Amino acid sequence: MELIANFPFFSIILCLFSAVICSVLRGRGAKICTVVAESVLAILSFATLWYVHLLEKPVTFMMGHFPAPWGNEIRFGTLEAVMATVFSLILLCAVLGGSKFVNRDIFPQKINLYYVLINLLGAALMALIYTNDIFTGYVFLEILTLTSGGILMIREIGRTTLAATRYMILNLLGSGLFLLGIILMYDITGHLLMANMHASLKVLIAHGSYSLPLTVIVGVMCVGLAIKSGLFPFHSWMPDTYGFATPTSASILSGLVSKGYIFLLVKIMYRVIGIDQEILSVARNILFVFGLCGIVFGSVFALQQNNINRMTSYSSVAQIGYIYMGIGIGGTAGFAAAMFHILAHAITKPALFLANASLIEVSDDSPVFHDLSGAAHRNKTAGVFFTIAAMSMVGIPFFAGFTSKLLFSMASLGHNPAKTGLVLVILAISTILNTLYFIRTVIRIYTKRKGDLPRKFSMRAELPGWIAGVSLAAMNLFLGLNSRPVIELIEKGLLRFQ
Numbered sequence: 001m002e003l004i005a006n007f008p009f010f011s012i013i014l015c016l017f018s019a020v021i022c023s024v025l026r027g028r029g030a031k032i033c034t035v036v037a038e039s040v041l042a043i044l045s046f047a048t049l050w051y052v053h054l055l056e057k058p059v060t061f062m063m064g065h066f067p068a069p070w071g072n073e074i075r076f077g078t079l080e081a082v083m084a085t086v087f088s089l090i091l092l093c094a095v096l097g098g099s100k101f102v103n104r105d106i107f108p109q110k111i112n113l114y115y116v117l118i119n120l121l122g123a124a125l126m127a128l129i130y131t132n133d134i135f136t137g138y139v140f141l142e143i144l145t146l147t148s149g150g151i152l153m154i155r156e157i158g159r160t161t162l163a164a165t166r167y168m169i170l171n172l173l174g175s176g177l178f179l180l181g182i183i184l185m186y187d188i189t190g191h192l193l194m195a196n197m198h199a200s201l202k203v204l205i206a207h208g209s210y211s212l213p214l215t216v217i218v219g220v221m222c223v224g225l226a227i228k229s230g231l232f233p234f235h236s237w238m239p240d241t242y243g244f245a246t247p248t249s250a251s252i253l254s255g256l257v258s259k260g261y262i263f264l265l266v267k268i269m270y271r272v273i274g275i276d277q278e279i280l281s282v283a284r285n286i287l288f289v290f291g292l293c294g295i296v297f298g299s300v301f302a303l304q305q306n307n308i309n310r311m312t313s314y315s316s317v318a319q320i321g322y323i324y325m326g327i328g329i330g331g332t333a334g335f336a337a338a339m340f341h342i343l344a345h346a347i348t349k350p351a352l353f354l355a356n357a358s359l360i361e362v363s364d365d366s367p368v369f370h371d372l373s374g375a376a377h378r379n380k381t382a383g384v385f386f387t388i389a390a391m392s393m394v395g396i397p398f399f400a401g402f403t404s405k406l407l408f409s410m411a412s413l414g415h416n417p418a419k420t421g422l423v424l425v426i427l428a429i430s431t432i433l434n435t436l437y438f439i440r441t442v443i444r445i446y447t448k449r450k451g452d453l454p455r456k457f458s459m460r461a462e463l464p465g466w467i468a469g470v471s472l473a474a475m476n477l478f479l480g481l482n483s484r485p486v487i488e489l490i491e492k493g494l495l496r497f498q
Helices: 004-022 027-055 078-097 099-105 108-130 134-153 158-189 194-206 211-229 238-244 247-273 278-303 308-329 331-361 380-394 400-412 417-445 459-481 483-495
Strands: 059-063 072-076
Touching: 004 027, 004 059, 004 072, 004 078, 004 108, 027 059, 027 078, 027 099, 027 108, 072 078, 072 108, 072 194, 078 099, 078 108, 078 247, 078 331, 078 459, 078 483, 099 108, 099 247, 099 459, 108 134, 108 247, 134 158, 134 247, 158 194, 158 211, 158 238, 194 211, 194 247, 211 247, 211 278, 238 247, 238 308, 247 278, 247 308, 247 331, 278 308, 278 417, 308 331, 308 400, 308 417, 331 380, 331 400, 331 459, 331 483, 380 400, 380 417, 380 459, 400 417, 400 459, 400 483, 459 483
Parallel strands: none
Antiparallel strands: 059 072
16 A cells, blocks of 8 residues: 555656657657556556545655655645546547547657657646645646647747747746746745645634735646636737648647646645635635636637638637636635536537547538538548537536536535526527537538548457547446546545645
8 A cells, every 4th residue: 555655756757757658759659658558547546546536545755854844745635536547548549549649640759759849748747746845746737838848839830839839938928927926935934845835824824814915826827827827818828729730639638737727726726725715705806707708709719710720720719718717716516617617618519529530530620610611521530529528518428528517516505596597598699609619620521521431440459549549439338327436536535724
């Protein structure tokens, strides 16, 4: 059992060592090394989940022999282990499902570098999930930003270079604001470990000290991470970033990277500030309003698109809005709904981008809706995977998206009537808009063109994509049909998150 307590640390080191090994391998060897590393990462994460579930309490792992302020800590409980397990599985599916397109979109001599970046990105995600030190969180947040820009621009078409430039400018702005918040918080508390920082803040707030500066600091940190995660109106980098990246990159960026930033924000709200503190209320209310706006405007923008990748990208703006709406609702129910939607969206969005790539491939490499007519007949499995993910996004019962919307509705009922009514109305509008653009796309890809025939596929080339598609669809259905155990794990994790 004591060995398992080291698994979160091993997870981070595993990804770093895998990156080093990939740097000296050729493309195919680097891919195999990455798949093996991500598989082992998923096993380590699941073992960690099993360990903390049996232990029924969080574990704090001190790095080395020195306590704060010189030492560093990893802290993990049920919620961190759930996130790490799901994120590692999705990372593995994205690598498998998009491997064929990596070989097509990236120069052969740079493929091993691409897998180096994927492994570094995995290490950064695991560190953001497990770290108990806010400055370490910032360091790996920057690694996550740089590797995200790298896996975007490595495709080397003009639009990806432009998208990466826009992405880096806005994300570095967010990083700067977040770092400013850390500096000011350290200046007031004298600590960087989250638990020590929280204890110091609790005393200051109890005495009424620094109430206005702390409110500003919290706002600065929230805005910084909101920019990085693509909350409306800071979403302008999303359409090109997701729309022109190679499918593996689009899956990882949309499904995992933005969620890593949000998880760090939730961790800070719980573990640094204290979720019941009044200084959080203003920031949470602003995030709530922006989340509602993102839900509506993201869906409206998606409805206006004539390109399947851009439509899916704008859909992410709306889905990020859902998560921030849950944070704004607050309470255990609101945060549990937000955490569940992180999982639901992290599973569904990669499935959409991977299916998009296969549908585009059999449509003369055109993402325009007119050219996609009948694509689901030319590639039947991609059509099925897209349809399952689309039904989840719409909120059809038995899929993860339906459970998310139900949880948001239930979480809003304990608040004032105006907030409850606003949440329910926005959810209804969003569901209608989601139905319009996703069902329109499903009808389009199943509408045959004259002379359309199924394409012949190589089993060897398509098998990784089928494995990824089936795995993502199965996880989606599992969250939809067996949501209660997952919700209980999330709620238990939130109660022990401080």
